[in-house]
Amino acid sequence: MKIKSFIQRIEINEEESLSSFIYRLSIENLLDSINPIGNALGIKWWEMPLNLFDEVACRKISSLSGIHKNVLYSKSYHALLNGMSEKEIKMWFHRTKIKYCPKCLADKKIHRYLWGLKPICICLKHKQILINECPGCKNQVYMKALINGRCGYCNLHLERGESFKVNENDFIYLSQNQFQQLIIGNKKTAIRGLSPTKLMSLFDSMFRLFDGFESFINTNVSHLGNKVKYKPGNQLEMSVSIANIYWMLFEDFPNNFLYSLDTFYKSDSPRKKYRKRLFSNFISTHCEFDFIKKEFESYKETQIKNGLVPRNIETFDESSALKLKQMYYTKKDIYQKFNISRGEIAKLCNKNLLNPKKVVVEAHTNYYFDKHETEKILETYLKKENNLITKKEAANFLGVSVEAMVHLIEKDLIIQQEAFIKKQYPYISKESVIYLIQQLSKNVKPINYDDTKRFIVYQECLNKYVTSGLQIAKLLQWAISEEINVYSLNVDIKINQLLFDEKEIKKLLQKEDIENNGYNLGDVSKVLGFTDRTLHKMIQAKLIVPIGVSISKNGRRIYFFDKEHIDEFKEAYISPVAAASKYNVNYSMLNKYSHKKVLKNYMNGICQKTLFKKEELEEILMRKGYILRGNR
DNA sequence: CACATTTACTCTGACCAGGT
DNA sequence: ACCTGGTCAGAGTAAATGTG
Numbered sequence: 001m002k003i004k005s006f007i008q009r010i011e012i013n014e015e016e017s018l019s020s021f022i023y024r025l026s027i028e029n030l031l032d033s034i035n036p037i038g039n040a041l042g043i044k045w046w047e048m049p050l051n052l053f054d055e056v057a058c059r060k061i062s063s064l065s066g067i068h069k070n071v072l073y074s075k076s077y078h079a080l081l082n083g084m085s086e087k088e089i090k091m092w093f094h095r096t097k098i099k100y101c102p103k104c105l106a107d108k109k110i111h112r113y114l115w116g117l118k119p120i121c122i123c124l125k126h127k128q129i130l131i132n133e134c135p136g137c138k139n140q141v142y143m144k145a146l147i148n149g150r151c152g153y154c155n156l157h158l159e160r161g162e163s164f165k166v167n168e169n170d171f172i173y174l175s176q177n178q179f180q181q182l183i184i185g186n187k188k189t190a191i192r193g194l195s196p197t198k199l200m201s202l203f204d205s206m207f208r209l210f211d212g213f214e215s216f217i218n219t220n221v222s223h224l225g226n227k228v229k230y231k232p233g234n235q236l237e238m239s240v241s242i243a244n245i246y247w248m249l250f251e252d253f254p255n256n257f258l259y260s261l262d263t264f265y266k267s268d269s270p271r272k273k274y275r276k277r278l279f280s281n282f283i284s285t286h287c288e289f290d291f292i293k294k295e296f297e298s299y300k301e302t303q304i305k306n307g308l309v310p311r312n313i314e315t316f317d318e319s320s321a322l323k324l325k326q327m328y329y330t331k332k333d334i335y336q337k338f339n340i341s342r343g344e345i346a347k348l349c350n351k352n353l354l355n356p357k358k359v360v361v362e363a364h365t366n367y368y369f370d371k372h373e374t375e376k377i378l379e380t381y382l383k384k385e386n387n388l389i390t391k392k393e394a395a396n397f398l399g400v401s402v403e404a405m406v407h408l409i410e411k412d413l414i415i416q417q418e419a420f421i422k423k424q425y426p427y428i429s430k431e432s433v434i435y436l437i438q439q440l441s442k443n444v445k446p447i448n449y450d451d452t453k454r455f456i457v458y459q460e461c462l463n464k465y466v467t468s469g470l471q472i473a474k475l476l477q478w479a480i481s482e483e484i485n486v487y488s489l490n491v492d493i494k495i496n497q498l499l500f501d502e503k504e505i506k507k508l509l510q511k512e513d514i515e516n517n518g519y520n521l522g523d524v525s526k527v528l529g530f531t532d533r534t535l536h537k538m539i540q541a542k543l544i545v546p547i548g549v550s551i552s553k554n555g556r557r558i559y560f561f562d563k564e565h566i567d568e569f570k571e572a573y574i575s576p577v578a579a580a581s582k583y584n585v586n587y588s589m590l591n592k593y594s595h596k597k598v599l600k601n602y603m604n605g606i607c608q609k610t611l612f613k614k615e616e617l618e619e620i621l622m623r624k625g626y627i628l629r630g631n632r
Numbered sequence: 633c634a635c636a637t638t639t640a641c642t643c644t645g646a647c648c649a650g651g652t
Numbered sequence: 653a654c655c656t657g658g659t660c661a662g663a664g665t666a667a668a669t670g671t672g
Contacts, residue, residue, distance in 0.1 A: 271653090273648075312660045316648045332661060341638055342662095364646070364662065390670070 013110050018075035019051035020111030023147045049096050049143045051077045051116050091204050098141045099132035106159035109149045121235040122176040128163040130235045135161030167220045172239045175246030198288050205282040206245040209275050217247045254295040261299050307359040307368040328368035338378050388427035399494030404472045411473035439480045447487045455499035521559050537606045573611045585626050
């Protein structure tokens, strides 16, 4: 049977899909099935609900129904196909499944144009999420059943289905509104100038990226399902997914987008890198997505800046690795470039002298040291550190034993310093070692090998005189202050090769001994010019008082005299002979004074010598006019 | 010799691309 | 979804070195 025209004419609804119209037409004209019309159009019955009637088919339907072909074509999805890829077609169109709004259905038993499109999941008029199954038996709903208003399986009235209400200011509603406006051709609300096709593929790409993520926004259906899904199981999930992507890309862009990216990178979602790569490739395919690409790239840039990259980035992203290298040092870089041990780096970090950016990527902690700052800090650190050498090094350099170093440090000849970063032991200032050598070499006199016999070498010198109180530090101090001569065969000075004059050392040691321990009897004898016999008498008479007496092994008494006391004594008393020459007076006259007891002889009763007190003598000489007052 | 620090090396977990 | 091969850089460690 070939149909020429239908008797029963019906009007196509403003919002109706062409497929719906055809179904209604066949029912109104009491056809058993859709097949006769399908045959007339050359379209298989299962293709009818797809609503992809081309212009040829529309012309035929027009002649059958009497409605203008352009009106019919506008109800077909065919125009939407223009330039769509196979993939995009899958994104857009349902196959035989039908979804609907129960309230709309109650109003009119038609299938609305928008319902056939995948991204449409809300009835804006009734603010309800569409239903895609029989509310009773949960079976799929087909076009014929929808037009009949009853489920093909359980015969339930489909308009009785309950659906979820959506708030008008909910992102679910807002996003859906934008989408629908765009599809029905309201260019004013076009989103960033993207065509519906491009927009949908962008959403699809975003679904893949954020598949399985918890919703970023609160919706009034949050309690029912709250995840972004690449393949939504129902219209509720679809609406939440769309709302999320809409929020990310078109609400407060790029902040929400960047926030979402951040969440993505911080998540441990499976196949993260794969998703990332896919998305990255996608936004590079069309220049329409440049506004996203730009933000995506800048986000990546920020990630690099913050070191939030895998440590083997060099193997797959050379340019990012280079950027990172230009900004930061790693620990390894530091100990290679600055020759600093890992322990030192750790301590510098602990002391907060170095403040690396610590980035935890998965199980690793990556340390990023700001290049400029690190160089500055390490420069000063190394400068200080380079001035430090170990005791052993210093000892080798100077040519002395390590033990000797203690004495040199004690006498401030070299300076001990704690390392900038506390080490187990203190170090020696290299500067101070060099300075010591310089001081010495100023006074060192070069000699020939033949002359060496006249001198005593450093070690021998110490061995011999160490019991007399000679110390390396003392020796060097004398040499520096030129109190003794110091000689060397070599220009390169090593302390253990220096040569000294034994006599000079002996003399100085003696002098020092007196200064430290005072005079002994022999010293006093020399100083005062009295024999020991005389001195003993004077001691007995308490004219001279020793500060200490010790008994030697052989039972002899050993006296110690205070140097000052002896010096004062020498200063205070004078013999007639010395006085005669000093004051230029007659010796016998002075003797006469003593004899006549005009002047006291302090040796009287001790020995035969005569000793006056200078003070008393001068007093008399002044009175007699031999010397002038004040002219002593 | 005892102990602390440093060095020089290996080990480890992670991650990439690319393949199956 | 899993494997491979290569790479990275921090972590770990045995041996060497430094110090008293």
